[in-house]
Amino acid sequence: MRTFEHVNAPDVQTAVALLGEASTEAIAGGTDLLGELKARLRSPQRLVNLKTLAGLQEISYSPKAGLRLGALVTLAEIERHPIIQERFPILAQAAASAATPQLRNMGTIGGNLCQKPRCWYYRNKLFECWLKGGDKCFAEDGENKYHAILGADRCHAVHPSDLAPALIALDATLRVVGPDLDGELSLEELYTKPTESRRQMTILGPGELITDIRVPIPKNGSRGVYLKTMERQSWSFALVSVAAQMNFAGERIADARVVLGGVAAIPWRARDSERILIGQRFSEGLAERAVEAAVAGAQPLRDNEYKVSLAKALVKRVIIDLCSTTD
Ligand SMILES: Cc1cc2nc3c(=O)[nH]c(=O)nc-3n(C[C@H](O)[C@H](O)[C@H](O)COP(=O)(O)OP(=O)(O)OC[C@H]3O[C@@H](n4cnc5c(N)ncnc54)[C@H](O)[C@@H]3O)c2cc1C
Numbered sequence: 001m002r003t004f005e006h007v008n009a010p011d012v013q014t015a016v017a018l019l020g021e022a023s024t025e026a027i028a029g030g031t032d033l034l035g036e037l038k039a040r041l042r043s044p045q046r047l048v049n050l051k052t053l054a055g056l057q058e059i060s061y062s063p064k065a066g067l068r069l070g071a072l073v074t075l076a077e078i079e080r081h082p083i084i085q086e087r088f089p090i091l092a093q094a095a096a097s098a099a100t101p102q103l104r105n106m107g108t109i110g111g112n113l114c115q116k117p118r119c120w121y122y123r124n125k126l127f128e129c130w131l132k133g134g135d136k137c138f139a140e141d142g143e144n145k146y147h148a149i150l151g152a153d154r155c156h157a158v159h160p161s162d163l164a165p166a167l168i169a170l171d172a173t174l175r176v177v178g179p180d181l182d183g184e185l186s187l188e189e190l191y192t193k194p195t196e197s198r199r200q201m202t203i204l205g206p207g208e209l210i211t212d213i214r215v216p217i218p219k220n221g222s223r224g225v226y227l228k229t230m231e232r233q234s235w236s237f238a239l240v241s242v243a244a245q246m247n248f249a250g251e252r253i254a255d256a257r258v259v260l261g262g263v264a265a266i267p268w269r270a271r272d273s274e275r276i277l278i279g280q281r282f283s284e285g286l287a288e289r290a291v292e293a294a295v296a297g298a299q300p301l302r303d304n305e306y307k308v309s310l311a312k313a314l315v316k317r318v319i320i321d322l323c324s325t326t327d
């Protein structure tokens with residue numbers, strides 16, 4: 001590993017100023033970034049340690065304002081927090097399903113939302129793939145079992161976070177602070193498919209930091225579920241996951257948010273499924289139509305066709321689970 005300077009950030013403004021300089025990266029828990037450094041995927045001359053920032057380690061909740069998570073809250077703290085377990089169970093479920101207990105003790109929510117793709121060509125220095133600035137996506141004709149089935153263009157990697165789909169299903173927003181901004185955006189807006197001129201999967205620019213995540217209180221009677229399929233029971237990224245949150249007016253579905261993980265470069269909002277569900281009473285036929293809509297336009301690669309049936313099965317299960325527990 002090349003030597004680098006390690007600076008403890010005293011406050012957000014100083015961190016942002018330092019991160020605006022060349023060859024400087026933010027580090028929180030380090031569980032993703034250190035892997036990249038060890039693999040020599042990047043060699044910054046300076047790391048700015050966010051863990052010294054005061055006020056970003058807290059979880060707070062009020063019945064009016066909802067839930068606030070500082071960007072340095074760990075996945076373990078989210079998983080175990082009694083209010084999150086009671087009021088935002090899909091978030092606790094998603095956190096509990098991620099990685100291993102050791103990684104959840106170190107990994108922060110800010111880092112989890114900004115982690116880099118796990119595509120094995122991306123993680124291998126020897127492959128100068130399109131996302132890293134090269135000309136070719138090696139996954140297209142290569143080993144693509146874990147890659148995207150929806151919405152891919154030049155890059156077929158999938159977004160790896162478990163918490164992002166759950167937070168999008170809960171309509172979470174972020175505060176982002178940067179050299180020229182201090183504003184709020186929806187978590188959905190953070191993610192972007194990489195383009196020719198912008199080969200990255202978030203809209204964050206140099207020096208821009210997530211400081212807070214805010215989650216509004218789900219409406220009365222709202223229910224959610226997070227389901228994740230993995231190759232083994234822990235320490236495994238989602239093959240496919242689904243986060244769904246619904247609320248009901250009598251027997252009708254008043255609102256629905258359905259978000260898939262492991263299928264696209266961004267957490268994939270199944271908007272057509274949501275439109276089919278909203279305003280309707282549950283029936284087998286309704287669930288089938290919503291399931292088909294969730295994977296409409298899927299373009300599996302040679303080794304990942306199984307993800308289409310997996311996604312369909314998971315979407316069906318979340319719809320049945322949520323609709324069959326109406327009071
Ligand atoms: C073996 C293994 C298995 C895993 N399995 C899963 C899994 O199943 N599900 C899952 O969701 N995740 C999984 N992960 C990923 C893990 O959850 C993330 O590595 C972790 O959450 C990242 O948090 P961190 O604080 O360690 O981030 P860091 O490694 O410190 O940072 C990650 C990236 O985010 C940037 N960053 C950090 N904080 C901020 C911020 N506040 N604002 C802007 N940018 C920021 C950093 O600059 C860096 O680029 C796994 C990781 C490993 C190594």
Ligand code: SF4
Pocket residue numbers: 117119120121122129130131132136137138139140147154155156157
């Ligand atoms: S899927 Fe994306 S990250 Fe993986 S090799 Fe192709 S361009 Fe690179």
